Amino acid sequence: MNPPMSGWLAQLLATDAPVLPTAGAMQTGLYLGWAVVLAGLGVAAVGRWWPGTPPGARRLRGVALVLAIGAWLPGPYSPVHWLGLAFQMPSVLTVLLSAGLLWDRLASARAAPLPKAVVAAEHATLALVVIGVLAGWALLLDTFALLPVQLYAWGFSPAAVGVVLLLVLLPWVALGRAAGARRWDPWLAPIALLVFGIWRLPTGNVWDAVLDPWLWLVLQGYLVRAAWQVCFRGLPLNA
């Protein structure tokens, strides 16, 4: 429903030809997505609040397995039945972050990143968090029709995918290769876009692929914590 334009530019900006996920992809994505998120949250909670649980402990693997399998129970016996009812499907990026969290907590030994890489990665992560928080506020305002443009509707256009890809790559390009050395988190947002490009999950809208309201809230918590550390405690970002 865009003004008439000609050629490739019109196709690039068009929001009236969304490519939506198939029913099969939506149902598989729903269960797989929530299974990974639940396992990630469970492992993070146990690791934090159960004393004497080191990374890679058998207890953590058990919790992850139970939660992941429990997600596939039939009908209302599955937490996915209720999570889908309330929140639909998590964003691809939330699922990948949860998978990264699982990988981090379940692996018993990890290669330590280079100190220079740590600093660069923290700065790049912070930049992405700021972008995510601002994008979430814009999408929230758009939900209540408080923006002059329809930002969510624009998320169905091919141009939106390009802009989001540019945004998620920008910090890494600006900070150089060091930012991505021996870290998995730099690649999650581009991988989320790749998954979106192939399966169109979760809804066919690029905003839903990279940012859901829960992730947005978590990003705001991260930002507040980072600001508190830097401004009031004088600690470096990665403390």
Add this chain to the structure above:
Amino acid sequence: MPAGMAAAHASTLLPLPASHAAALMVFWFSGDRESGPNVQIAASQYERASRKWTPARFVVNRFAMGEQLGYGLRRLGNPVAWMDGNGRVNLFVVATGWGGWAASRVLHLRQSSTGNGLAELAFEPVRVLPLSWLWNTSLLVRNAPLPLDDGGMVLPVHFELGIKYPLALRFDREGTYLGMVRVSQRPYLLQPTVVMQSPKEWLAYMRDERPKGKIGVAHTADAGQHWSDLPDLALDNPDAAVAGLGTAPGQMLLAHNSSIASRGTLDLSRSLDGRNWALLTTLERGAPDDEFSYPAMAWADGSLWISYTVDRHRIAWQRFAAAPEPVPAPALTGATP
């Protein structure tokens, strides 16, 4: 009414092809009470041969649909019906998530049975339409789609979490979702009904939630690509749904509650320009506590059909062999943007 059900609300009419045994089909939601856990979508068909409505039966159940979607649906609400270019009945149904009507989503269902006779009519979910970033909540459907000349249609919906605003969704002839456009910037208008003035000029009439409200209007001159608000109509609106129908170029009908604070009177009005309306007939007039609400209109078999809710307990209907004045021509379709 399906047997044993005390509540009925939000009917929608679907004209059927001339080759069909029935002239039109009506869908509504029914259960013990509005928003009750046993609310389902009921349907009936008006048979051409017997000139009678068939006994109603339920055609959509939230448990069955939830099972096919892979997650739960808390409640079902307003249905809206449309026949796609392949002759399949599509239903768009309000389905709530965690919460009341403000947690609503629009569930798109498509006929899964071979035929669309009432006895065999069955549906399967296509998807919950992706309409909002905020957990896709608070979007509802109420009024009939505007058919387009390419076989597609425009489906009016609205947002209602805190503020209200109307949207128009586009679908192609296969029933594939194509996108959305905001219809009005005013945060108190809901339940748009889209009426065609000419193939590219359409008007959207909307319920006004404000006390002492008037029927709101928005206008598009480019077949729904852009909309702009117009001044309210002179017609009062007691925060109640309206239904519009374009019957010919420059001939529009509007079913609406005309009292300022009651749904006790339901009128049918006519307009040539979409701005100035004249009363054609009063469809129902009751006490202020009575309710004749949520009208739906369709043109079928050379007649104007109107259905509406009575006291949230039953669905009533009226048929005008020719609309009171003037005689409407067959309903027109809008242009494809």
